[in-house]
Amino acid sequence: MALEQVDAYLEKHRDHFEAQLKDLIRIPSVSAQPDHDPDTQRAATFVRDDLAAIGLKAELISTQRHPLVYAEWLGAPGQPTLLVYGHYDVQPPEPLEPWLSPPFEPTIRDGNLYARGATDDKGQMFTHLKAAQAWLKATGSLPVNVKFLIEGEEEIGGVNLEAYVAEHRDRLACDYAVISDTSQFAPGMPAITYGLKGLAYFEIHVQGANRDLHSGTYGGAVANPLNALATILASLKGADGKIRIEGFYDAVKPLEDWERAEFARMPFSEAEFQADLAVPSLVGEEGYTTLERKWARPTCDVHGLFGGYSGPGPKTVLPCKAGAKLSFRLVPDQDPKTVGELFRAHVRKFTPPGVSVEVITQQGAPAVLVSVDSPGFRAAVRAIEAGFGTKPVFIREGGSIPVVGLLKQHLKVDTLLLGWGQNDDNMHGPNEKFSLADFHRGIKAGAHLLEELANEPA
């Protein structure tokens, strides 16, 4: 009866929910770029105000960087408590040229909403606000207790969330956590993600001489930091796709047989995957399928290279500095700190003579693997079936959501990773998008999750 009222409310407010989401997306809350600090503040305020309007007790929590939003509704004594985590910050939109519509002007094409943050994570996060709104507005209460913790430093691996969670275990105490910041397996195949990769992100700086030099006058006699950087980076991976850092694989937990069998059963076409990306061939670690590589094997990717002259025309400079951003995606049970130590030792060993090197850690989070047989999972399966009309598959993900490990560590809860996105949503690239149909399905699944959790003993 209550659920019917909720479903009716959702149906009636589709346009309004979309308009609200667009307003949120228009705020360019790029957490990595200090120029946008006023925008992250605005986005946080927007989320706080919306939670308050829905009927939760909501507040902004200042940090040394971007504020947290916290809200709660605790009117269901005796019922379990669900903590919803999300983030209102977004990746930098650069490079701008490939965007077909401006990154912060949400534009609908073919039923998809295109904008930075559409799926990661504004659109997905917002579904849980609207689910709570439907219950509170249509029935006056929620079936379970709900807490929202929405941060603004997810894309920069900020430390303020962790500090807050560690210091407020009582306030944040819960039975389940839910995050929608992942993807379905494919359109029409909603998924619950039971494994995530961890991340160890570094910046490496190579210094040669104390000034830029003429490559004719000095070349051949003085180390070139750009050549040296290439040597260091090239040493990280072999032609077999294996990472060559000594000890890197020591803690890696092998894929279990049931997982490899499950992955192999997924309707995944390597040919289509390759054609979609228009790459001459797929590559990766020998002995593993593409899904296994994506989901369950550690990786090493360079994210940015810089140094010297990259303007028009030739410039024959022997630059004094070069640098790169790179990260390792980690799997259970790799520890980001240990990987950092192994990486630094490797860099020391492979740095050519004549330059000095500095390695800066920019982000670190362990991988996550949770049980697929728990009360929360069972509730989530039924909620997704209600929202999407089909049972979810259980998958792993190559992305990293550091907060999952953090909630486990400090609050002792496993997180339900209910992804409403699609793999081709371009989460961190140009033309990021989110299916509006999935937006509404996600809201409905979120609303039903509250009911289903009330039916499961925590």
Place this chain on the structure above:
Amino acid sequence: MALEQVDAYLEKHRDHFEAQLKDLIRIPSVSAQPDHDPDTQRAATFVRDDLAAIGLKAELISTQRHPLVYAEWLGAPGQPTLLVYGHYDVQPPEPLEPWLSPPFEPTIRDGNLYARGATDDKGQMFTHLKAAQAWLKATGSLPVNVKFLIEGEEEIGGVNLEAYVAEHRDRLACDYAVISDTSQFAPGMPAITYGLKGLAYFEIHVQGANRDLHSGTYGGAVANPLNALATILASLKGADGKIRIEGFYDAVKPLEDWERAEFARMPFSEAEFQADLAVPSLVGEEGYTTLERKWARPTCDVHGLFGGYSGPGPKTVLPCKAGAKLSFRLVPDQDPKTVGELFRAHVRKFTPPGVSVEVITQQGAPAVLVSVDSPGFRAAVRAIEAGFGTKPVFIREGGSIPVVGLLKQHLKVDTLLLGWGQNDDNMHGPNEKFSLADFHRGIKAGAHLLEELANEPA
């Protein structure tokens, strides 16, 4: 008698010459950057006007890019003809942060004039204008015939000079060419450069997927063009400092015994060289000294790296494009075209799977080696002794001056490379400088060269 008048004129006009040079340097004639096209035009006009004011028949010659300046004085029938080459264009000033004074605001510190173009080549080129001026203003004529050819595309390896020289052999016909665009061996040790390295400059573009991707979702399954670029670049040179491109050394002419002996006698301190650059160690090709590496062995330097995200904070993108600028400095008898073919074959061989690569040739010039025993060299030795108070040493140079090969090819003349600069002038880097004392010594040597050439049978 005439020479005394010339010397007196030079002495009297020191301040005026410096002021004129500053005016020329203030024009930011960066040939590589189209934004500065009006400035290259202005610099060309400045040089043309000054040559006309001195008393030469001077004109601007339009090209498809930056204009040439040509001027002549042919009032010494029966006497040899000297062609002065120089360039009014300059390297980009970037990076701007390390400059202690603005790159296009000439500033004197410790007797040095600091500015982009101070030594390369505005300051050095200008000495020959002032030498001619002294003769014409003080005595009404020059001892030999003189032609000036000053271009604006030296720093971008422009093709317009070559086209002009090839089509105007009669007009440019001469007995000697002189260029001041090199360095002394050390302060107080003026040098004539008898060998120059050639250059083969390339840009390499690596393409992965058709769009930027999330490194978590796609990493490990799709080739990363930044990692691939590092692999390609790292393959170019071995730990022994040898370039690993097959066939690269085939055409390399070994250093002669007298040269190695001569170089070894130069007062060159590897320890001081290292200390000046503040590098942890000197590096280079095994089996050669630093001077041999700098002057007479081929090299490979990366000039710029680009691709992915290099802004603040971590961004977990798997970029779809990466690129680099790099060049090989060549020695006799390497051919830039052949080197280009060998390089392309090497890149094809070492490109990892999953990406496509494009190599673009941006500049090419062969190395130069001329006889140290010729009438022009003898005249130059005496002229430098007059200007600098000491005999020059004979050296080779790691830099490339493509026009030297071009003048040889089309006009059949060897070039006198009379360098007034210093090795630490930061020709292509921030805080480029030129000693004002050497500026005036160079003018005097240039003026005496005109007299000495009249005394040597061509």
